[in-house]
Amino acid sequence: MLRTNKEKLVQISVCGEITHPKNNFPRITTEGKVKFLPGTGGITYNVMLGDKACGFVADHVEPGVSISNSDTMNNNGLNILTSVGNTAKVISGDAKGDLGYVTGMHGGIEHVLVYFPKETLEKLTIGDKIQIKSWGTGLELEDCPDVKVYNTDPDLVEKMNIRVLEDGTLEVPVVTTVPAHLMGSGIGAITAHRGDYDIMTADKEAFDASNLGELRFGDIILLEDCDNSYGRGYLKGAVSIGVVVHSDCVITGHGPGVTTLLTCQSPKIKGVIDPKANIGNYLGILK
Structure with a gap:
């Protein structure tokens, strides 16, 4: 629970x-x-x-x-x-x-x-x-105080099949993981309480390595070494969970947008690959 x-x-x-x-x-x-x-x-x-x-x-x-x-x-x-x-x-x-x-x-x-x-x-x-x-601003996970929650309806959190492991780690179903070096436009924002940031697409080999061309709107993904606690930036060992919100882009430094849902400055979030980890499934929209 x-x-x-x-x-x-x-x-x-x-x-x-x-x-x-x-x-x-x-x-x-x-x-x-x-x-x-x-x-x-x-x-x-x-x-x-x-x-x-x-x-x-x-x-x-x-x-x-x-x-x-x-x-x-x-x-x-x-x-x-x-x-x-x-x-x-x-x-x-x-x-x-x-x-x-x-x-x-x-x-x-x-x-x-x-x-x-x-x-x-x-x-x-x-x-x-x-x-x-x-509804959702100020949401906290009582058994995981190190994990911050942003931009997430409490009912949606309960539908995301998240598990709390014995050591306090969160196990979250995700479609894929994204390495920090692919995160672009939006880095340096002063808060993750709003907006998004982009997965860069210019390096096709790096983009394809994580199968990112198959991403769908609503997919839940894990961002490696990405700290969204007090803005957006690189931090080794940090983990963030986000949702894909807009399409890819043709300009440098941009790509599919990701709105932050969960973040932790230490590796207390673990992703479990699940192709159905999409908010559309959790909300009963997608069949």
């Missing part, structure tokens, strides 16, 4: 609007080519939770629905208080009342990403308001 302090956490509403896609400049690829591509924002009808995160003719594309607020302080609240797995409800427009789930946060653009079923996507429009029952 995974014991947490969830009964002490505050459930509080946050809200954002579906954003318009952002694309006001060309991308320069790692080969020096100039490309105009779909990217962040909007409603993506054919890029969904569970799809492969690599291979779309796109750059940083976000699955499902992307929301934010034009007011910076309000958007800070949306991004910091929201957790992966929180329930989301459409509160305006033709899809009013329909439900979905938060699947991640995308730093830099400061978007919260939300899954809705395809029938809901067809009713949504840019500008529709999405309200989230935020």
